[in-house]
Each structure stands twice: as C-alpha cells, then as structure tokens.
Amino acid sequence: MDYDVIVVGAGLAGLVATVEIADAGKKVLLLDQEPEASLGGQAWWSFGGLFLVNSPEQRRLGIKDSLELAWQDWQGSAGFDRVDDEDYWGRKWAQAYVEFAAGEKREWLRSQGIRFFPVVGWAERGGQLADGHGNSVPRFHIVWGTGPGIVAPFEQRLRAHMVTGMVQYKPRHRVNELLQVGGAIVGVSGDVLAPSTAARGEASSRDAVGEFVYSAQAVVVSSGGIGANHALVRQYWPSRLGTPPAKMLSGVPAHVDGRMLAIAEQAGGRIVNRDRMWHYTEGIENWNPVWERHGIRILPGPSSLWLDARGQRFTAPNFPGFDTLSTLEAIQKTGYNYSWFILTQKIIEKEFALSGSEQNPDLTGKSIRQVLSRALPGAMAPVQAFMDKGKDFVVASTLAELVKGMNAITEEKLLDLAQIERQIQARDREIENKFTKDAQITAIRGARNYVGDKLIRVAKPHRLLDPASGPLIAVRLNIVSRKTLGGLQTDLSGRVLNQAGEVVPGLYAAGEASGFGGGGLHGYRALEGTFLGGCLFTGRVAGRAVAKELQSR
Numbered sequence: 001m002d003y004d005v006i007v008v009g010a011g012l013a014g015l016v017a018t019v020e021i022a023d024a025g026k027k028v029l030l031l032d033q034e035p036e037a038s039l040g041g042q043a044w045w046s047f048g049g050l051f052l053v054n055s056p057e058q059r060r061l062g063i064k065d066s067l068e069l070a071w072q073d074w075q076g077s078a079g080f081d082r083v084d085d086e087d088y089w090g091r092k093w094a095q096a097y098v099e100f101a102a103g104e105k106r107e108w109l110r111s112q113g114i115r116f117f118p119v120v121g122w123a124e125r126g127g128q129l130a131d132g133h134g135n136s137v138p139r140f141h142i143v144w145g146t147g148p149g150i151v152a153p154f155e156q157r158l159r160a161h162m163v164t165g166m167v168q169y170k171p172r173h174r175v176n177e178l179l180q181v182g183g184a185i186v187g188v189s190g191d192v193l194a195p196s197t198a199a200r201g202e203a204s205s206r207d208a209v210g211e212f213v214y215s216a217q218a219v220v221v222s223s224g225g226i227g228a229n230h231a232l233v234r235q236y237w238p239s240r241l242g243t244p245p246a247k248m249l250s251g252v253p254a255h256v257d258g259r260m261l262a263i264a265e266q267a268g269g270r271i272v273n274r275d276r277m278w279h280y281t282e283g284i285e286n287w288n289p290v291w292e293r294h295g296i297r298i299l300p301g302p303s304s305l306w307l308d309a310r311g312q313r314f315t316a317p318n319f320p321g322f323d324t325l326s327t328l329e330a331i332q333k334t335g336y337n338y339s340w341f342i343l344t345q346k347i348i349e350k351e352f353a354l355s356g357s358e359q360n361p362d363l364t365g366k367s368i369r370q371v372l373s374r375a376l377p378g379a380m381a382p383v384q385a386f387m388d389k390g391k392d393f394v395v396a397s398t399l400a401e402l403v404k405g406m407n408a409i410t411e412e413k414l415l416d417l418a419q420i421e422r423q424i425q426a427r428d429r430e431i432e433n434k435f436t437k438d439a440q441i442t443a444i445r446g447a448r449n450y451v452g453d454k455l456i457r458v459a460k461p462h463r464l465l466d467p468a469s470g471p472l473i474a475v476r477l478n479i480v481s482r483k484t485l486g487g488l489q490t491d492l493s494g495r496v497l498n499q500a501g502e503v504v505p506g507l508y509a510a511g512e513a514s515g516f517g518g519g520g521l522h523g524y525r526a527l528e529g530t531f532l533g534g535c536l537f538t539g540r541v542a543g544r545a546v547a548k549e550l551q552s553r
C-alpha cells in the first residue's frame with residue numbers, strides 16, 4: 001500500500017480528517033483537483049458563523065440556552081420524516097452534533113487558537129410555534145477572522161505534518177474512480193491536471209497532463225456538495241418547492257461540482273435525501289465576481305419589507321431572516337425567481353450584513369477599530385459598494401421614483417406604485433402604537449429585547465415613508481445556490497453504507513459530501529452555522545475512526 005489513508009478533497013472536512021489521522025500516526029495522501037491557492041475550499045470564503053449552545057458568549061449577553069432547547073429547535077427545524085430509512089443515521093448524527101455543540105466544540109476550537117466575536121447573532125428565527133422551525137435564541141457565533149480564521153489552525157497542523165512526511169498533499173489531482181478489491185475500497189485513480197495559476201475560488205482548467213493510481217487501506221471522501229452544478233440542483237429540486245428556478249446565482253465556487261458523489265455511488269455508496277438542499281433567497285449579483293454567476297447572500301435583519309415579484313407582501317413566517325425554506329417555497333410558487341426588499345437608509349445601516357469572508361474585511365482582518373466603525377453613520381463599505389455598483393439596488397428619495405427604478409431593472413415591469421404604496425402606508429400606520437397586529441413589527445420589537453440585536457442588528461422601528469429615515473432603497477433578491485443537505489449515508493463512525501445498509505469496507509465520508517453526517521443531519525432545514533460545524537465534527541469523527549480501525553487491524 002502506498003498510504004494508510006487517502007483523503008479526497010482539501011476543504012475544511014478533508015483538512016480536519018487528514019490532521020486527525022496523521023496525529024494518530026497514520027500516513028495520509030490528501031488530494032484535491034484545485035490548485036494550492038484554493039486550500040480550505042468553501043470554508044475560506046465563509047462568514048465563519050458557528051452554531052454553539054449555552055456558550056459563555058451567550059451567557060454574557062443574558063441568553064438562556066440549553067441542550068434540551070437546542071435539540072427541540074433542531075428537531076422542529078429538521079422535520080425528520082424518514083426515520084426508518086434515509087433519516088436513520090442523519091438523526092443520530094444530529095443528536096451527537098447538538099451534544100458536541102453544547103459540549104466539547106468550543107473548547108476544542110479555543111485550544112487551537114480560535115476566538116469568537118462577542119455579539120452572538122440570531123439566524124433563522126423561525127416565526128411560527130415554539131416547537132417548530134428556528135432558533136429560540138441567538139446561537140450564531142462568528143469566528144474572529146471569519147472563514148480564514150477557521151481554516152488557519154487546521155492548515156497549520158497540515159503543514160506541520162507535511163514537514164514530517166506524515167501527510168503528502170497533492171493539488172491538481174482529480175479523482176475519477178475509487179478502486180476496489182473484493183468489495184473493499186483500496187485506492188483511487190484519476191487525472192493529474194495541468195498546473196494552474198487560478199487565484200483562490202477562480203475556476204481552474206480540467207486539462208489533464210497525466211494519470212495517477214494510489215493505493216491505501218482506506219479512503220475518506222470529503223469532496224463537498226453540488227451547489228455550483230445547477231444542472232444537478234435542478235435535477236434533484238423537490239416538487240414541494242415549486243419548479244426549479246430558471247435563473248440562479250452561485251453561492252459557491254465552481255469546484256463544488258458534485259462529481260465525486262457519483263463516483264462514490266458507483267463504488268457502492270448510498271446517497272440519501274438528495275431532494276434536501278439549502279439555498280438562499282436573498283442573493284445579490286456580485287459586482288466584482290470571483291466565480292461564474294457569483295452571488296452574495298445578504299444576512300438581513302428583520303425590518304425590510306419583503307415583496308414578491310408582483311409587489312405583494314409575503315406573510316408570516318416569510319420575514320427577513322426567519323425561515324429560509326418557507327420563503328423559498330413562497331417565492332417559487334409565485335412563478336418568478338426573484339423578490340424584493342424595500343427598506344430605508346436607517347435599516348441598511350444597521351441591518352445589512354453580507355455573507356462571506358471577503359465581504360467583512362473588518363472581522364476577517366481582525367481589526368477592532370474597523371469593527372467599531374460599524375456603529376458610525378453610513379452603510380458598511382462593502383454594502384455601500386453594492387449600493388453604488390450592484391445591479392440589484394435602487395436608491396431614491398420618493399416611492400414613485402423607487403418603483404420606477406425597480407421596474408426599470410426587470411424585464412417584466414410588474415410593479416404598481418399604488419399597490420405598493422397602500423401596503424407600506426398600512427405597515428407604517430402600525431408603528432404609531434406600541435402594540436400592533438402586524439406580525440413582522442411585533443417580531444422587530446421582540447428582537448430588540450435582545451441586547452445584541454438592539455446594539456448592532458435591528459433598527460429602531462420607524463415609518464418607511466418618513467423622509468428623515470431615507471432615502472428609500474429597493475433590492476432585487478435572487479435565489480443563490482449554496483448547500484447540499486443530503487449525501488452519502490454514513491454510520492456514527494463516518495463509514496459509508498451501501499443500499500443494503502451495510503458498511504462499504506474501507507470507505508469513509510465527511511463534510512458536505514456526507515450531508516454533514518449520516519447523509520443529512522439537518523433534515524429539511526438548518527439552524528445556520530451548522531455547516532462548518534458539521535465539517536469539523538464529521539472530519540474529526542471520521543479521521544479518528546479510520547485511524548482506530550487501522551490500528552486494530
């Protein structure tokens with residue numbers, strides 16, 4: 001055997017698995033189709049939000065969280081309804097993961113130098129009943145340094161193992177096949193791709209300049225999901241979400257191509273929950289794209305008015321930041337692939353954040369001075385850049401001008417000023433009293449009882465048509481593809497199972513390729529910050545398990 005273990009994919013899950021295996025004294029070959037510039041995969045681009053339960057950061061902000069509450073929220077969000085089959089292992093992984101997030105996760109990361117921004121974010125607020133979807137409390141912990149900050153300690157460990165020879169890392173190696181002897185996976189073969197100068201995240205060529213075959217006692221597949229492969233996204237799009245969007249932006253680099261999943265399937269692995277995906281509804285086209293159709297997700301506070309393509313306001317729970325899947329369903333059922341936010345300057349200054357490490361230079365660069373400047377008047381610089389240069393933004397001092405501008409950036413010109421004005425005036429009248437029947441305004445006021453929201457995330461309720469809060473802003477929101485919730489079904493050791501539910505000997509999976517654990521630990525919906533965490537957890541579990549199995553042979 002050339003190596004003890006081969007890991008396919010040098011994203012976060014692959015990095016974690018590799019260093020855990022090498023720590024246990026086993027020799028690893030780490031392969032990736034991309035050049036070294038893209039080491040770390042999607043995680044480098046991520047906002048670095050991590051789901052933690054009952055953390056010191058939460059407690060300092062007066063948040064009362066517990067394992068029981070988190071598990072209640074997880075189950076209400078997941079809606080596991082295939083527990084005897086496709087959800088069997090995913091549900092078990094979910095339970096183990098929530099325990100990890102309430103237990104060892106924070107200290108394990110801190111021991112590697114990872115620190116957290118002190119204000120905990122409240123993602124996916126739900127908007128229905130207590131035992132339904134959503135986080136009952138804020139749990140989105142932003143890593144100080146965002147995505148690069150979470151990749152860094154694992155990259156450091158990787159490079160240390162490369163120096164001692166425990167790990168060989170070969171970029172530009174694209175796996176085409178998992179090799180089998182007597183039903184057991186014993187290696188990989190593939191193409192050596194031409195050297196590439198593509199910068200991080202940019203598409204690299206697929207020109208082959210050679211071939212390779214490597215053998216090992218086990219292979220870990222950590223090749224990510226299908227988010228950049230829109231043909232696959234459309235193929236598995238569930239009918240419950242209406243017709244697949246004709247137009248979509250890409251929230252992930254081109255390497256998230258889903259190709260390795262089919263290769264693992266050919267080798268006997270079972271893929272489950274293909275119809276579960278996590279795409280965002282608040283996508284804007286990047287004016288400065290790194291990859292094709294590059295979409296950026298707005299992480300919205302709760303105050304923008306959300307209208308469908310025809311200018312009709314969405315009803316509860318489809319408010320900004322409440323229920324991604326429900327909103328996606330509502331949008332798709334309109335027959336159009338976009339929707340609108342209408343908001344004010346006051347709202348954009350306090351409530352608009354953009355997902356992605358490069359969109360948050362203050363947090364990514366760990367600059368306290370720049371982070372504090374978020375509190376100063378004016379939108380954050382990356383948001384202002386979109387207002388100035390992004391094709392999805394309209395800024396106007398009157399509603400008439402705004403609606404005219406909105407109609408001008410769509411082909412259909414579906415919006416009627418009188419109809420939009422009537423809805424905004426009705427909403428604005430509800431601001432006059434301290435109580436209201438408008439569920440969104442109730443939610444905004446409720447959110448401001450959380451100090452973190454009041455400080456930096458939720459604008460004081462005000463009339464949208466009050467010129468003192470202006471100018472008015474409209475944003476066209478596109479669907480942006482991102483996460484794959486289903487994947488290779490794995491047991492609690494990360495071993496890939498076949499159609500009969502038996503272990504495929506020698507084959508492990510981790511990260512998004514395994515549906516973040518078990519072939520889908522999220523079920524239908526995510527509580528956010530659970531993807532990076534799922535990669536950390538599954539990479540750690542699979543890495544330790546494969547090393548243990550080899551030691552016992």
Ligand SMILES: Cc1cc2nc3c(=O)[nH]c(=O)nc-3n(C[C@H](O)[C@H](O)[C@H](O)COP(=O)(O)OP(=O)(O)OC[C@H]3O[C@@H](n4cnc5c(N)ncnc54)[C@H](O)[C@@H]3O)c2cc1C
Pocket residue numbers: 008009010011012013014031032033034038040041042043044045046047048049050173174175176222223224225251252253255256259260355356357483510511512513528529530531532533535
């Ligand atoms: C902009 C952005 C923001 C995000 N923000 C957050 C956040 O705040 N919180 C959160 O929890 N999650 C977030 N995520 C999601 C999270 O980053 C990803 O789900 C996670 O990083 C996936 O990691 P992975 O290791 O499973 O896969 P990937 O990072 O996709 O890595 C897979 C690797 O496998 C390689 N590969 C694939 N096929 C082959 C093959 N056949 N041969 C060789 N190599 C192959 C690819 O080139 C790639 O390098 C975000 C993602 C993005 C893009």
